[in-house]
Amino acid sequence: MDNAPQLIQERSAPPATLVIFGASGDLTRRKLLPAVESLARHNRLPAEFALVGVARTPMADEEFASSALGVSRSLSDKAQLQGGIRYVSGGYDDPATYKRLAEVLDELDATRGTSGNRLFYLSTPAEAFEPVINGLAGAGLNHAREDSFARLVIEKPYGRDLETARELDAVVHSAFDEPQVFRIDHYLGKDTVQNVLALRFANSIFQPIWDRSWVDHVQITVAETLGVGTRGGFYEHAGAMRDIVQNHVLQVLALALMEPPASFDAEGLRNEKVKLLQAIRLPTNRDIADLAVRGQYTRGGTRQDLMAGYREEVGVDPLSRTETYAAMRLNVDNWRWAGVPFYVRTGKRLPARVTEVALQFQRPPHLPIPQDQLTGLEADALILRIQPNEGISLRFGAKVPGHSFRVRTASMDFSYEQTFAEESPEAYERLLLDALLGDPTLFIRSDEVEQCWRIVDPIIEHWANDPSPIPTYEAASWGPTDAERLIDRSGRHWRDSR
Structure with missing residues (x-):
């Protein structure tokens, strides 16, 4: 019998598109984009990975890509992410925003091979949670195709008290099942x-x-x-x-x-x-x-x-x-x-x-x-x-x-x-990888x-x-x-x- 220690297999994300709502905000710039760059640098992201930013601020794909790639430390990191970065500008309560987002996601599935897997990250003020969730549901983006996933990551604050937390839960669960929901606490x-x-x-x-x-x-x-x-x-x-x-x-x-x-x-x-x-x-x-x-x-x-x-x-x-x-x-x-x-x-x-x-x-x-x-x-x-x-x-x-x-x-x-x-690893790096893998252990x-x-x-x-x-x-x-x-x-x- 072989008693040699077994090597632990390093975890890597599956093909997927990470969609960040609030892509022009402070949290995205300080934490989320550096976390994506670090995952790429440590070979935790596949070649079939894409990043889509969504925000009200007008911005071209190239401008957002320049911002995202600006945190990369090496040419290899830039090359890995290059070509898989898109940006969608529009109001969170505007159905046209989500129609355009759906088109971009379909395009990435075809050209980048992201397999219909989507992780939606709500890095927005709390008042935008409901319109974003309703917008995703209205465009049918809350449901994944067969053998794919659609997941939602929600930043705090999750309500202001028990009553508003329950109200937010009702909104979330009207569009996403609980196993699809990842409430994040970076601690x-x-x-x-x-x-x-x-x-x-x-x-x-x-x-x-x-x-x-x-x-x-x-x-x-x-x-x-x-x-x-x-x-x-x-x-x-x-x-x-x-x-x-x-x-x-x-x-x-x-x-x-x-x-x-x-x-x-x-x-x-x-x-x-x-x-x-x-x-x-x-x-x-x-x-x-x-x-x-x-x-x-x-x-x-x-x-x-x-x-x-x-x-x-x-x-x-x-x-x-x-x-x-x-x-x-x-x-x-x-x-x-x-x-x-x-x-x-x-x-x-x-x-x-x-x-x-x-x-x-x-x-x-x-x-x-x-x-x-x-x-x-x-x-x-x-x-x-x-x-x-x-x-x-x-x-x-x-x-x-x-x-x-x-x-x-x-x-x-x-x-x-x-x-x-x-x-x-930084906390957001670990949690982003967990969400992409569908591991809810460190989520609430x-x-x-x-x-x-x-x-x-x-x-x-x-x-x-x-x-x-x-x-x-x-x-x-x-x-x-x-x-x-x-x-x-x-x-x-x-x-x-x-």
């Missing part, structure tokens, strides 16, 4: 987010301690040093709870806390994520003040680097009550996590850019070492660093070298960059969306009806003082995540 495309699954399910040493018997509490931090920049107009209608917590934070939390799936396939993983989200205790109006904190950054920093306050940013209401910081305590009512508090926080203009999950373990029930021999000994912790400095740290107590017996905190660190020579199912809105909706509604002034925090600080009180009242403290 799930990060290797370090997926490494949460590898750490938990490929290592038996962590399973026995991954529960309430050993874990004292969990902290999830998504901190940004930047302000809203040019996105003030968008952020005014979103805020930190909708922009980050409802999707990124809750997705990471679900991966970190869910039960092991019976099989490592898309439905097995997504079923367990939904079960975890269903187990999160819903906040009520009576206890929201004790469980959730908001804040808005004001002018701060140093004399040499003074940063504007949120209300001074372009596109922001001078009297805005939109939160740029949100923190919550969540409780999970299931056997594994009953009684363990989960603290999440996110904000803009914080002192460090960091995304991490930190499991702090119970302290020893009895510590025989005298207090004067302990030098700032902290509780044991496992920290999963998602960005930057991607890796894992295990914090524990160790003896300090010397003639006396003293103990202080030490750590063992794993670094992605130092351990692996392989290049980590309809019931996941509903469960996430179910958790944050009561808090958003409570804040909207709260007439009191929004708490503030200086730019480059770790948030409002209320956030400290949120965790301090249980005798715990936020990690210094610098």
Whole structure:
């Protein structure tokens, strides 16, 4: 019997046309076109691949091709994509746009050999989702021919609350079946987010301690040093709870806390994520003040680097009550996590850019070492660093070298960059390839969306009806003082995540 290790077959996309709605926009330029170029550079796209841009902005095929090929680093990449790039200009609510698109797609099937496979990517403002979906259905582009596929990728925000998310789902499902729909959260495309699954399910040493018997509490931090920049107009209608917590934070939390799936396939993983989200205790109006904190950054920093306050940013209401910081305590009512508090926080203009999950373990029930021999000994912790400095740290107590017996905190660190020579793909690159292959594992199912809105909706509604002034925090600080009180009242403290 041959016991030689089997080589893993590298994944490559099938013949297909990628259609990007909102092709003249910022997301397309910064993320989607570079992702296509990188897939081509790594030989993940076949010769029978085509790219079609659709937007209101008038543009010739050659101009869009020049923009798309401009991100290519080599002549071979340009040659691979050359000849398979088209552009369709028109209104999203104009049937003529979709008639022209259908003609272009048929032409590419004939000349490029794209086999009738279409991936429609909605990189547009949310208000354009419905007219685009209706336009595709009106032109019959939502249905694939036999042995072909038609798929829809939808960017966030997926609704503004549970009600509007359900309304959007009704529009989507009137044209596309759920298996055709790929709701994208780029956080799930990060290797370090997926490494949460590898750490938990490929290592038996962590399973026995991954529960309430050993874990004292969990902290999830998504901190940004930047302000809203040019996105003030968008952020005014979103805020930190909708922009980050409802999707990124809750997705990471679900991966970190869910039960092991019976099989490592898309439905097995997504079923367990939904079960975890269903187990999160819903906040009520009576206890929201004790469980959730908001804040808005004001002018701060140093004399040499003074940063504007949120209300001074372009596109922001001078009297805005939109939160740029949100923190919550969540409780999970299931056997594994009953009684363990989960603290999440996110904000803009914080002192460090960091995304991490930190499991702090119970302290020893009895510590025989005298207090004067302990030098700032902290509780044991496992920290999963998602960005930057991607890796894992295990914090524990160790003896300090010397003639006396003293103990202080030490750590063992794993670094992605130092351990692996392989290049980590960008999140959009991985997710685009998955969508082309029809792999929904890292995309969000309809019931996941509903469960996430179910958790944050009561808090958003409570804040909207709260007439009191929004708490503030200086730019480059770790948030409002209320956030400290949120965790301090249980005798715990936020990690210094610098």
